Structures are given as C-alpha cells and as structure tokens.
Amino acid sequence: MTALWNEIPRHGKWLTALLLLVFIAAPLVVDRYLLSVLVLVLYFAYLGQAWNLLMGFAGQLSLGHALYLGLGAYTATTLWLLFGIGPWIGVFVAIAVAAAAGLIVGWLGWRFGVEGVYFALLTIAFAEFTRIGFDHLGLTGASGGLFLPVSPTAHDWWNLNGGVHLFYYVALILAIAATLLAAWLRQSPLGYRWLAVREDPEAAQAVGINVFRVRMIAMLISAGMTAVGGVFYGFYYRNLFPSQIFDISRSIELILGPIIGGLGTIFGPIVGAIILTPVGESLTTFMQSSGLNVPGAKSIFYGIILMIIISLRPSGVWPWLAKHLRLDRPKS
Amino acid sequence: MSGLLSVNGVNKRFRGLAAVSDVSFEVQPGEIFAVIGPNGAGKTTLFNMIAGAMVADSGTIHFDGRPIDGLRADEIAQRGIGRTFQIVKPFPALSVEENVVIGALLHTATIDEARMVARDILQQLDLSAKRNQIAASLTLPDRKRLEVARALATKPKLLLLDEVMAGLRPTETDRIVAILKDLNRTGLTILLIEHVMRAVTALASRILVLQHGAVIAEGTPETVLRERAVIESYLGVEEL
Ligand SMILES: Nc1ncnc2c1ncn2[C@@H]1O[C@H](COP(=O)(O)OP(=O)(O)OP(=O)(O)O)[C@@H](O)[C@H]1O
Ligand SMILES: [Mg+2]
Numbered sequence: 001m002t003a004l005w006n007e008i009p010r011h012g013k014w015l016t017a018l019l020l021l022v023f024i025a026a027p028l029v030v031d032r033y034l035l036s037v038l039v040l041v042l043y044f045a046y047l048g049q050a051w052n053l054l055m056g057f058a059g060q061l062s063l064g065h066a067l068y069l070g071l072g073a074y075t076a077t078t079l080w081l082l083f084g085i086g087p088w089i090g091v092f093v094a095i096a097v098a099a100a101a102g103l104i105v106g107w108l109g110w111r112f113g114v115e116g117v118y119f120a121l122l123t124i125a126f127a128e129f130t131r132i133g134f135d136h137l138g139l140t141g142a143s144g145g146l147f148l149p150v151s152p153t154a155h156d157w158w159n160l161n162g163g164v165h166l167f168y169y170v171a172l173i174l175a176i177a178a179t180l181l182a183a184w185l186r187q188s189p190l191g192y193r194w195l196a197v198r199e200d201p202e203a204a205q206a207v208g209i210n211v212f213r214v215r216m217i218a219m220l221i222s223a224g225m226t227a228v229g230g231v232f233y234g235f236y237y238r239n240l241f242p243s244q245i246f247d248i249s250r251s252i253e254l255i256l257g258p259i260i261g262g263l264g265t266i267f268g269p270i271v272g273a274i275i276l277t278p279v280g281e282s283l284t285t286f287m288q289s290s291g292l293n294v295p296g297a298k299s300i301f302y303g304i305i306l307m308i309i310i311s312l313r314p315s316g317v318w319p320w321l322a323k324h325l326r327l328d329r330p331k332s
Numbered sequence: 333m334s335g336l337l338s339v340n341g342v343n344k345r346f347r348g349l350a351a352v353s354d355v356s357f358e359v360q361p362g363e364i365f366a367v368i369g370p371n372g373a374g375k376t377t378l379f380n381m382i383a384g385a386m387v388a389d390s391g392t393i394h395f396d397g398r399p400i401d402g403l404r405a406d407e408i409a410q411r412g413i414g415r416t417f418q419i420v421k422p423f424p425a426l427s428v429e430e431n432v433v434i435g436a437l438l439h440t441a442t443i444d445e446a447r448m449v450a451r452d453i454l455q456q457l458d459l460s461a462k463r464n465q466i467a468a469s470l471t472l473p474d475r476k477r478l479e480v481a482r483a484l485a486t487k488p489k490l491l492l493l494d495e496v497m498a499g500l501r502p503t504e505t506d507r508i509v510a511i512l513k514d515l516n517r518t519g520l521t522i523l524l525i526e527h528v529m530r531a532v533t534a535l536a537s538r539i540l541v542l543q544h545g546a547v548i549a550e551g552t553p554e555t556v557l558r559e560r561a562v563i564e565s566y567l568g569v570e571e572l
Contacts (some may be wrong), residue, residue, distance in 0.1 A: 169359035189437050189446075196434045207384065207410035207486050208438040258333070 003312055004183050012327045023172055027165050033162050041277045042171035044085060048257035048269030049178035050225035054265030055255070057191060059198025061116070064123030066103070066250035067130050068098035068223040072230025072239055074140055080159070082139075089162045091231045095224040101126070102223025106216050108193055124248060140240075148238040160235035161321035167236050170271065174232065175270070178225060179271030183266045185221075196262070224256075249299065253280075260309050260314025271318045279305065333504070335489055336361040336380070336521050337413075342391030344545075346375050351377040353545040354391075364512070364522045366532045371541035375525045376418050376540070377493050380524075383415045384408040391518045396489065409438065414481035414488030417527070424468035428459055431467050433479055435485030450485055455482045457511060473500050477508070484515070491515070492523040497531045509534050532558070 008016065023042075027035055047065070054060050075097045076090035085093075105126050109119045133144040154161040160170070185191045193214045197206040201211045235238055244250070261272025285300055287294070313320050322328050335358030344352040352374040359365045363553075380386040382393055393401040400408050409415075413472050414435075419459075420501045421429050423571050430509035430529055432450035435444065440446040455459045457477045462470065467478060483491060497505045526532045532539065532553070539556045541549040548557045556562055 031571065148348060187443060188444060189441075192430065192434050192437060192443065192446075195426060195430070196423055199425055200421050202405075203417065203421035203423065203482075204434070205405040206385070206409055206421075207414050207435045209404050209434075210404075210406045 004187065012025050012325075015098055015325070015327070020176075028169055032064040032164055035168055037278055037281045039164060039168050039171050039236070040281065041237075041273050042168070042175040043229065044254060044257050045175040045270045045273035045278050046171065046178045046232075047226060047229045047254040048230065048261070048273055049158040049182050049252055050176070050222050050264065051184065051255050052265075054183060054222040055193075055267070056258060057186065057198065058156040058215055059147075059194075059317070060215055060218065061120040061257070062222070063120045063124040063248070063251050064125070064127035065226050065254055066246050066248065067101060067105070067123070067127040068226035068232065069230040069250055069254070070127075070130065070240075071098045071101055071133070072241070073135065073234035074146070074163045074230075075227070075241060076231040076233040077146055078140055081146070081148065083277060087231055087235055088158065088200075091228055094227045094231050097219040097229030099220050099228070100217040101130075102113025103216060106219040110212050110215050124251070127246050127248065131242045132245065134242035144243060145239055145241040147240075148235065150238050152154065160231075165231070170232065174228065179266060181225075182269075186266060190214070190217065195264075229254075252299075253302070254308060257314075260306065260317060262318035264267070265316065265318050265322075267322070268316050268318040271321065275317065276302075276305070326329060335359050336396060337523065338394045338436050339378075340392045340394075342378070342381060343389045344374070344381060344386065344392065345389055352381070352542075352543045355475040355542070355547055356391075357540050357547070357550060359523055361489075361519060361521055362388075362516070362519060364516055364524065364535045366536035366539045367523065367525045367542060368527070368529075368532060368539060369548075372544075373542040374545040375542055376494055377545075379415065379494055379523075379525060383413060383492060384406075393443075409486055410490035411486075412487075413492065414483035414486045414490070415492040416476075416483050416496055418498075420472070420475045420479050422467035422470070422475055422478055422482075424466070424571045425468055427464050428467055428470065428478060428481075429454065430464040432481045432485045436487075438486040444486075445534045447489065449487075450481075453484050456484075456514075458507070467497055473504055476500070479507075480511075488520070490523060493522060493525060493526075495525055497526060497528040500528075502530070505531055529557075 015299055021311055026038055031039065049117060051062065051065055072094040075094040076087050079085040079090040079093060105123055109122050114122055115204060134140060140146050151161065156162055157166055193209050195210050196209055197214050233245070256268040257272030257276055259272065261270065262268030280298065280302065283298060287297060309317065337359040340430060342352060342355050353380060367378065369375055377386065381388045384403050384407065388401055393398055395411055395413060400411060423434065429450055432453055433446045436446035436449035440449060445532050446459065454463050457480060459474065459477055459544055462474065470478060479539070480496055500508065505528055512522060512535060524535070535552055538551060539553055540547060541562050543558060549559045549562050
C-alpha cells in the first residue's frame with residue numbers, strides 16, 4: 001500500500017488529499033439535496049469499482065450485476081426484519097449469498113465455454129430468473145415489496161437507520177475502501193493474471209495461468225462487493241421491490257461510470273460516477289419539474305452520453321485526464 | 333522412454349483431414365530438436381498437442397517421465413514446458429515488461445521478484461530499451477522476441493518455438509540463433525519448428541521431417557537433409 005502511494009507523483013498526492021478533504025467536509029457545506037446526490041456519486045463509484053474488477057481487469061462482461069445487488073439487499077434486510085440480525089453482521093451473509101450466486105453463474109459460463117456476449121446474456125438471464133423468483137417469494141413480501149420502518153429522527157448507525165449524513169459517510173468509506181482494494185489488487189500477482197486473461201486467455205494459459213480459476217476469483221470478489229452495495233441500497237431506501245432491484249436498468253446504470261471513466265483503471269469508476277450521477281440527477285429533477293416525465297428518457301439520455309464520450313475518448317475520461325494532469329504512472 | 337519428451341503414436345484429425353498421423357519421437361534432455369516440413373504438414377498441430385492447447389485423438393505424450401496428454405495447457409506450463417505461438421499472442425495493452433512479468437509469476441511469489449526475472453530476460457533478448465512500450469506497438473520481429481521472452485520467463489525445462497525466425501532479416505536470425513545457443517548451453521532443451529534452414533542447420537542436433545501429417549525422415553541434419561524425400565518436399569521452398 002505504501003509503495004502504491006509512493007508511486008503517485010507529488011502533485012497527485014496533493015490532489016488526492018484535496019479530493020478526500022472535499023468529500024470529508026462536503027456535508028458541512030452542502031444542503032441535504034446535494035448531499036443525497038453525493039451519496040449516489042459515492043454509491044456508484046463503489047459499485048463501479050466492484051464491476052470494474054470483473055470487466056476492466058478480468059475482461060468478463062456482466063450485464064447482470066443487479067443479481068448480486070438484489071441478493072445482498074434482500075439478504076441483509078430480511079435478516080434484520082425477521083431475525084433482528086443487524087446489517088453489520090448481515091452484510092457478511094449477504095456477501096456469502098451473492099458470492100455463491102456469482103460462482104454458479106461463473107461456473108456455468110466458463111466451465112462450458114460460454115464466452116463474450118453469450119456470457120453477458122447468461123448474466124442477464126440469471127438476474128431475470130431471480131427477479132421472477134423473488135416476485136413470488138412470500139418471505140420477502142413477493143412483488144408487493146419489502147419495507148423497513150422509517151423513523152426520520154433516528155441516529156442508529158448500528159442498525160443503519162438515520163439521516164443522509166450517516167449514509168454519506170458509510171458510502172464514502174465504502175468508495176475509498178473499494179478504490180484501495182482495486183489499486184492493491186491491480187498490482188498484485190492476481191491483478192497481473194487478470195490482465196493476462198483479459199488480454200489473451202490462450203496466451204495466459206500457456207504461461208501457466210488457470211484461466212477458469214482466475215475468472216472465478218474475480219467473480220467472487222466482484223459479486224461479494226456488489227452485495228455490500230446492495231445492503232447499503234436496502235437500508236438507505238428502506239424499500240425493496242424485485243422489479244426494481246433486480247431490473248436490468250440497475251445492472252446498466254452501475255456499469256456506465258467505469259465505462260465512461262475508463263475500464264480497467266483505478267480512478268475511472270470514480271471519475272465516471274462524478275460525471276454521470278449529477279447529470280442524471282439534474283435530468284430527473286428537470287423532467288419532474290417540467291412535467292416531461294417520459295418513461296425511458298433517462299436511459300436514452302445515458303445512451304447518448306455514453307456514445308458521445310466513447311467516440312471522443314474511447315478508453316474513457318480518466319486516462320485522458322490523467323495525461324493532462326501528468327498523473328500517469330511514472331515509468332521506473 | 334528415457335527422453336525428456338516422448339511422443340508416441342500421436343494422431344489428430346480435423347474432420348476428414350489427418351493433420352498429424354501416428355507421429356512418434358523423443359527429445360533428449362539438453363538437445364535442440366527441430367521439426368521441419370512444408371506448410372500444412374501438421375507441425376503447429378503437433379506443438380499444440382504437446383502444449384495441451386489441443387487434445388490428441390490417440391497416442392501418448394510423456395514429459396519428464398510422466399504422461400501429460402489430457403492435461404490443460406496451464407498444467408503443462410507448470411510442469412515445465414514453455415511455448416511460443418506462430419501467430420504471436422502478446423498481451424497487447426500491457427507493456428513489454430508486464431508481458432514478461434506475467435510469465436515470470438509462474439515461479440515467483442511477488443511482482444518485484446518477477447520484475448527482476450523479467451528484466452534479466454529482456455536484457456538477454458535485446459528488449460530492455462523497449463520494456464516500457466506497449467506490446468501492441470512492437471514490430472513483428474520484436475513481437476517474436478517477446479514471445480520467446482515471455483515463455484522463457486516461466487523457467488521451462490523444454491521450450492517449444494514455433495517459427496520464431498519467420499520474417500526476420502538474416503542478421504536478426506543470427507542473433508536469435510546465438511541467443512538460443514546460449515540458452516541451450518545453460519541446460520535448456522529446445523524443440524523448434526522452423527522454415528529458415530539456416531537456423532535449423534546452425535542449431536539442431538536432430539531433425540524430424542513431417543509431410544501431410546506423417547514423419548518422412550528423422551535423424552541428424554547431415555543425414556536427413558540428404559534424403560531424397562526431404563529434398564523433394566522442400567524443392568523450391570527453401571535453399572538448403
Ligand atoms: N483448428 C483447426 N481446424 C481445422 N483444421 C486445422 C486446424 N488447425 C490446423 N488445421 C489444418 O491442419 C493441417 C496442419 O496444420 P498446421 O497448422 O499444423 O501445419 P503447419 O505444419 O504448422 O503449417 P505452417 O508451416 O503453415 O505453419 C492444415 O491442413 C491445416 O489447415
Ligand atoms: Mg505452423
């Protein structure tokens with residue numbers, strides 16, 4: 001970790017420190033609405049990191065991460081509602097459940113040579129089937145939804161029940177932790193093996209890399225991390241509907257940040273979330289206030305942004321930004 | 333079965349086509365063994381079966397006294413067989429050094445250690461100056477050298493080289509020949525497929541000639557290259 005920090009050029013350290021300070025101090029200056037937008041920025045930065053491990057590093061496209069998000073959310077909220085098990089313990093069960101689901105998806109795909117687009121379709125199918133399953137699961141309220149009690153004045157961090165400030169700092173810690181984890185993994189032997197498998201699976205095998213195992217580890221970590229995001233979602237919004245949490249739009253919105261920011265980079269998911277989330281939120285506000293609330297308009301809008309940015313900066317905003325800020329890795 | 337590698341009655345068919353038929357040979361530890369033959373003779377297919385990239389229809393392959401047929405390519409690499417690809421397969425978006433570091437990770441525990449190994453090998457293959465370049469930006473001769481470097485980084489006992497001299501200028505060929513001789517002197521056994529006869533005669537202690545998937549000659553360069561069948565199959569292909 002210290003080696004990683006030392007690799008950042010001097011002004012990069014200052015910029016990182018400044019950015020951290022801004023995020024830590026933000027709740028002191030911004031209003032509640034803006035703070036709720038920042039919560040989403042951090043939430044998407046976090047999920048972007050999780051997804052980027054699988055896609056950006058290991059090269060496997062999942063369009064079904066809503067599966068792990070939803071399983072995480074439902075597991076922890078159900079444990080709390082039915083058994084009184086708090087989210088700080090429930091989160092570990094949530095991670096285990098989602099990781100197990102990830103392993104099933106990965107095993108079915110990669111054991112049987114389902115690659116590329118077909119693998120992506122498989123991930124969508126799993127999320128959809130699970131949605132249908134939860135639509136009929138009485139234990140969690142089926143399609144009618146699951147609700148956690150809302151008490152506006154609560155300050156109960158142990159049960160993740162409180163105001164936007166609480167969730168802001170939880171999201172901030174999650175985003176920072178995920179970024180550190182991604183940076184650490186990137187320069188570990190495992191990270192190098194992921195890149196090799198992403199670049200050329202056959203050549204990776206020829207240097208002794210077990211492609212299947214390496215992909216499964218990526219899936220395990222990515223799904224587990226996404227489940228933590230799901231726990232956050234469940235306790236933050238305090239209501240869950242299978243048709244929302246398992247929806248493909250959940251899967252899509254969490255991958256846009258890393259794509260726009262820069263696949264396979266450490267800061268891409270953060271930059272992507274910082275760019276995309278406020279734009280998306282202003283659009284929602286604008287559509288609501290102007291009465292132009294056309295269903296699907298947001299998706300089309302995201303699609304357009306994605307096309308523009310990808311045609312201008314095919315490898316994402318962060319590599320370009322890093323070059324201009326002279327923050328690219330110094331070649332030793 | 334005293335050899336480092338012994339191939340026994342190996343067959344591979346692609347639909348109707350017999351790409352490799354009933355091929356047997358042994359590579360002794362410490363030698364440089366060449367496989368030659370015209371285009372489509374089945375040389376790469378034979379390599380792919382040894383390296384585990386393809387499964388033989390029948391026959392057995394032993395390495396270091398143990399059967400390796402049926403193992404996955406990564407298991408075979410772990411046993412100590414390194415290979416290059418005729419159609420080069422670098423990790424394109426990664427730097428030259430990172431490419432070789434990944435090879436070295438097979439037997440090192442940390443990136444720092446792997447980097448040390450990689451730098452030595454890059455030095456040996458005259459790629460040091462280009463170590464920070466992205467692999468995709470290399471010229472073909474450099475990519476071929478990178479293939480060799482990455483395979484060497486796995487510290488193989490047996491190195492399979494599939495036409496690493498193709499497309500090189502004679503001076504570059506001579507350089508690679510010298511490098512391979514050096515490596516061989518330090519104990520590395522080499523099995524190479526090569527069209528460039530200048531390299532084959534300079535390196536190989538024994539030669540196997542394939543044609544239409546079958547062995548048509550085997551022996552020392554002096555005897556094999558004098559055989560009628562070999563000369564005929566090569567007529568007009570390469571100067572001897
Ligand atoms: N994956 C494959 N599927 C079908 N046919 C194949 C496959 N690989 C090779 N072949 C065929 O098998 C035969 C042997 O091919 P191979 O690549 O082993 O020849 P080679 O001796 O390496 O030739 P070259 O000198 O051109 O590299 C050829 O007729 C080729 O078309
Ligand atoms: Mg060939």
